[in-house]
Amino acid sequence: MEIINVTTKPPHDLTSLVLVIGKLDGIHKGHQLLLHEAKEYIQEDDMLAVWSFSKHPQYVLNEDPEFEHDLTPLKDKVSILKEYGVQRLYHVEFTKEYAKIPADEFVLEHLSQLNVKRLIVGEDFRxxxxxxxxxxxxxxxxEKINIQVSVIPFFRENGMKISSTDIRSLISNGKVExxxxLLNRRYRVIGEVIHGNALGRELGFPTINLGKLESYVLPKPGVYVGTAEIYEEGMVRESWACLISAGYRPTVNGEGYLIEAHLLNYSGDLYGKTVAVSFIRYLRGEIKxxxxxxxxxxxxxxxxxxxEILGFIE
Structure with missing residues (x-):
């Protein structure tokens, strides 16, 4: 996927685009509906593209801590968008200055830089x-620059509008199922396996510790059933069922929030590897x-x- 970083106006380009605009944090079922709708307009010479923001406007403008972290930081967003056939991502650096751009300037001076055949937005687009x-x-x-616009109604689950805010709340409360x-997939975090204190190995439960998770919405502290996918050269090479411990490790006086995973029936060294940990079910809270x-x-x-949950009992 081609990624174009945008700080002011996008670079002039003549490629025929079907363009989806939105934060698209989580790429949940509602966002997926936008992408499916966009693909209906793709013809032979068109490119499917997404215009999205680096940070949530609520965090940039109001410093609302609820929106400081993402369901899908950039590396995850790119990976998932590829699965939906997106070929180009306009990654917009959203700042307080960028937020001041008037509506007419955004369309007539920014979008006009591109050859947009059709624009796809949700009905709540502002x-x-x-x-x-x-x-x-x-x-x-x-209409002034001959761009057709499709406004897509909300996707509803059991009569309720799906929102990234609701999904954040569910994850923060351990309701990963x-x-x-709403996501149409398991919630996951991706990080590099880092060295820990090796206590799990001493206790007979060797774990991998994931680093560089600062960008993520973090699940409620506790123990989860999940899976761990091991990456090599950017591709998933192995997948293992695992137990996940997320939180502050009060029994051993842990410092800071940490996600550890014990891969069931796995033996090997994963230090320095990239691993995606997906959350299937919350088992219990963190206990001292x-x-x-x-x-x-x-x-x-x-x-x-x-x-028992995973059906591993012989």
């Missing part, structure tokens, strides 16, 4: 300084045990329960 312009204004302005329904023996006993119970 743009221009203060977010004062909506889809009616978008259609009116786009409900989040999976009175000693390592109690911790080991609980980990054995967790593993047994995970095997």
């Amino acid at each position: 743009f221009g300084a203060g977010g004062r312009a909506g889809t009616d204004e978008l259609i009116r302005l786009c 409900a989040a999976q329904v 045990f009175d000693g390592l023996e109690s911790l080991i006993h609980q980990m054995q119970q967790d593993k047994k329960e995970a095997e």
Whole structure:
């Protein structure tokens, strides 16, 4: 996928585009509907493209901590968009200055740099300084430069509009199964395996520790059943069922939030490898045990329960 970083106006380009605009954090079922609709307009010489933002406007403009982290940081967004056939991503550096661009300037001076055959947005799309312009204004302005606009109604699950905000809340509360329904896939984080204190190995439960997760919405502290996908040269080479411990490790006086995974029936060295950990089910909350023996006993119970869930019992 071609990634074009945009700080002001996009570079002039004559490629015929079908363009989806939105933050698209999570690329949930509602976003997927936009992408499917866009593909209906693709003809032989057209390119499917997405115009998205580096940071959530609510965080940039209001410093709302709820929007500081992403469901799909850039590396995840690129990977998922590829699966939907997106060939180009306009990655817009959203700043307070960028937010001041008037609606007419955005369309007539920014989008006009591109050869947009059709623009796809959701019905709640807002743009221009203060977010004062909506889809009616978008259609009116786009008519001036011969861009056709498709406004897609909300995707609803059980009668309720799907939103990234709701999915964030579900994950932060450990409700990963409900989040999976709205995402149409399991929630995952991708990181590099880093060195830890090797305590898990000493306890008979060797774990991998994932680093560089600062950009993610982090799941509620606790123990989860999940899967771990091991990457080599940018491709998934192996997948293993795992137990995931997410949180602060109070029994061993852990420092900071950490995600660890114990890969069931796996042996090997994964240091420095890229691993994607996906969350299937929340098992229990984080507990401060009175000693390592109690911790080991609980980990054995967790593993047994995970095997039952995953159908690993012989």
